[in-house]
Amino acid sequence: xxxxxxxxxxxxxxxxxxxxxxxxxxxxxxxxxxxxxxxxxxxxxxxxxxxxxxxxxxxxxxxxxxxxxxxxxxxxxxxxxxxxxxxxxxxxxxxxxxxxxxxxxxxxxxxxxxxxxxxxxxxxxxxxxxxxxxxxxxxxxxxxxxxxxxxxxxxxxxxxxxxxxxxxxxxxxxxxxxxxxxxxxxxxxxxxxxxxxxxxxxxxxxxxxxxxxxxxxxxxxxxxxxxxxxxxxxxxxxxxxxxxxxxxxxxxxxxxxxxxxxxxxxxxxxxxxxxxxxxxxxxxxxxxxxxxxxxxxxxxxxxxxxxxxxxxxxxxxxxxxxx
Amino acid sequence: xxxxxxxxxxxxxxxxxxxxxxxxxxxxxxxxxxxxxxxxxxxxxxxxxxxxxxxxxxxxxxxxxxxxxxxxxxxxxxxxxxxxxxxxxxxxxxxxxxxxxxxxxxxxxxxxxxxxxxxxxxxxxxxxxxxxxxxxxxxxxxxxxxxxxxxxxxxxxxxxxxxxxxxxxxxxxxxxxxxxxxxxxxxxxxxxxxxxxxxxxxxxxxxxxxxxxxxxxxxxxxxxxxxxxxxxxxxxxxxxxxxxxxxxxxxxxxxxxxxxxxxxxxxxxxxxxxxxxxxxxxxxxxxxxxxxxxxxxxxxxxxxxxxxxxxxxxxxxxxxxxxxx
Ligand SMILES: Cc1ncc(C[n+]2csc(CCOP(=O)(O)OP(=O)(O)O)c2C)c(N)n1
Ligand SMILES: [Mg+2]
Numbered sequence: 067x068x069x070x071x072x073x074x075x076x077x078x079x080x081x082x083x084x085x086x087x088x089x090x091x092x093x094x095x096x097x098x099x100x101x102x103x104x105x106x107x108x109x110x111x112x113x114x115x116x117x118x119x120x121x122x123x124x125x126x127x128x129x130x131x132x133x134x135x136x137x138x139x140x141x142x143x144x145x146x147x148x149x150x151x152x153x154x155x156x157x158x159x160x161x162x163x164x165x166x167x168x169x170x171x172x173x174x175x176x177x178x179x180x181x182x183x184x185x186x187x188x189x190x191x192x193x194x195x196x197x198x199x200x201x202x203x204x205x206x207x208x209x210x211x212x213x214x215x216x217x218x219x220x221x222x223x224x225x226x227x228x229x230x231x232x233x234x235x236x237x238x239x240x241x242x243x244x245x246x247x248x249x250x251x252x253x254x255x256x257x258x259x260x261x262x263x264x265x266x267x268x269x270x271x272x273x274x275x276x277x278x279x280x281x282x283x284x285x286x287x288x289x290x291x292x293x294x295x296x297x298x299x300x301x302x303x304x305x306x307x308x309x310x311x312x313x314x315x316x317x318x319x320x321x322x323x324x325x326x327x328x329x330x331x332x333x334x335x336x337x338x339x340x341x342x343x344x345x346x347x348x349x350x351x352x353x354x355x356x357x358x359x360x361x362x363x364x365x366x367x368x369x370x371x372x373x374x375x376x377x378x379x380x381x382x383x384x385x386x387x388x389x
Numbered sequence: 390x391x392x393x394x395x396x397x398x399x400x401x402x403x404x405x406x407x408x409x410x411x412x413x414x415x416x417x418x419x420x421x422x423x424x425x426x427x428x429x430x431x432x433x434x435x436x437x438x439x440x441x442x443x444x445x446x447x448x449x450x451x452x453x454x455x456x457x458x459x460x461x462x463x464x465x466x467x468x469x470x471x472x473x474x475x476x477x478x479x480x481x482x483x484x485x486x487x488x489x490x491x492x493x494x495x496x497x498x499x500x501x502x503x504x505x506x507x508x509x510x511x512x513x514x515x516x517x518x519x520x521x522x523x524x525x526x527x528x529x530x531x532x533x534x535x536x537x538x539x540x541x542x543x544x545x546x547x548x549x550x551x552x553x554x555x556x557x558x559x560x561x562x563x564x565x566x567x568x569x570x571x572x573x574x575x576x577x578x579x580x581x582x583x584x585x586x587x588x589x590x591x592x593x594x595x596x597x598x599x600x601x602x603x604x605x606x607x608x609x610x611x612x613x614x615x616x617x618x619x620x621x622x623x624x625x626x627x628x629x630x631x632x633x634x635x636x637x638x639x640x641x642x643x644x645x646x647x648x649x650x651x652x653x654x655x656x657x658x659x660x661x662x663x664x665x666x667x668x669x670x671x672x673x674x675x676x677x678x679x680x681x682x683x684x685x686x687x688x689x690x691x692x693x694x695x696x697x698x699x700x701x702x703x704x705x706x707x708x709x710x711x712x713x714x
Contacts, residue, residue, distance in 0.1 A: 159686055372693060
């Protein structure tokens, strides 16, 4: 991997993890509320997939803060959204689960498991029709692969040869339910095999994720139809702040933390580019400063005006008629 | 006993005496349910009867229909009302119609439970209410539990009945405390008079009943009146007799619901009063409901989108003053 990209990914992973810890801290103080799903442990996947898929559209889930940032949305606009402030990327109306920014081709932030997959497929249809030359990445968890929307999406994307990159983040759990208890196998890519080529990648390895997603992106951009990438990963925290995650044993957690994606990327930078401790300290500081700035910005930003409640129920043109 | 414990007890007692009773849903087994309603049941009755399903709501309800056809008495849990939308085909096209279409040959002893409503900053995809849509489905019994005692008795009877019951809970009620009188069964089709009064009938259900009760002392003091508060409980069918008696007594009606105003369930109650009790009314009825907007994340906007005790009191006092109270 090019040094520039490796460094960028490393920085974003550091930033992402620190961002999530800050979000956790401010959830405890009550400044952030609702359902907060942390992405700690899955940074390699979130960051490297977004950097590799640097053009095209992205549809993802509620566990999306780091992806949004890696896509280029400013950390302060993400943090302000978590704080419910008017400066948030969704004006404080969406919250943690609903980050949207079409200027970055980032369409949520969907909290209905699997519900965004048909949307991704439809968007890919639009891209194909306009011969855009790029496609759509749909990111979802292992838990989403058991619903009808998933199978319908595989079928349609394949039947119509649509440029969709299905990226499954397999962290083996849907809240407390282990995937192998509700699906016949661990590897969810098997479900896609009849429809499209599939790839498997170690989601704790940013370099591997970057390469796999880059290759998959090339494939859909060439017009071959959809492709499926499955990345095995591990979330360190509970499903959300309301889940203590006690269904996973300490040993299991120890094994997965031993594969820490940030440590792994550090090792890569040391081995391939002879980076030294001072460099990592520097990056850590820079990332922390960015997070601190984001928190300060969020804390000091204004609450939405009362009138915001009624804005954007419909488009402006229509609202004028309605009211 | 807590509301969730009352629900748990109802299920537990039914499972203990009838091995045909099963529960199914996401994380209902080992995890004990995301609101802890099925806590401890898997240890007693095993995984074959406390079924952890994949995230597949259409199948959760669709399988429940098939289980009922096959002789079981399933209780399906949908984690949050919004996800039930994925199962609407099964609820509306299958569960509610098979008995009728088969000329009564097929019976569906099944319950679909879900929590709904505005909780705390869960945003638009996790805060909705569907009683208005699902009460418009013939063949489906719809009950809404606001009271702990009702939660226990009604859920138990829902499990014992041979018709499909949609059992609505509210996310903010699970830790509500209340007395359960286990020995005195109640009629779950009947509304509950929460408080008697003579000047004004306030009709509500689910969590809004508690908010109305919080508002009542202010209303009574400011207007110098006494309010009668009715908890509907059975949203379909409706206990018209209880409503009629109360409205005839007071001559005034206010309906309070959390859900959006337009097309909201409360319109049904007002329509009943206007059509059947027009001459008993001394004033046009008042409906208090949520705003016609998706529920926003920000806390102040969220609270602005639904009735709160303060708003209920203020609106009713204002309305009362200009309506002869
Ligand atoms: C249709 C639907 N059903 C249930 C839920 C509740 N829910 C939210 S996240 C989740 C687990 C999802 O697991 P997975 O897809 O593996 O993603 P992960 O959280 O592990 O990233 C569930 C059951 C939901 N949001 N939408
Ligand atoms: Mg998962």
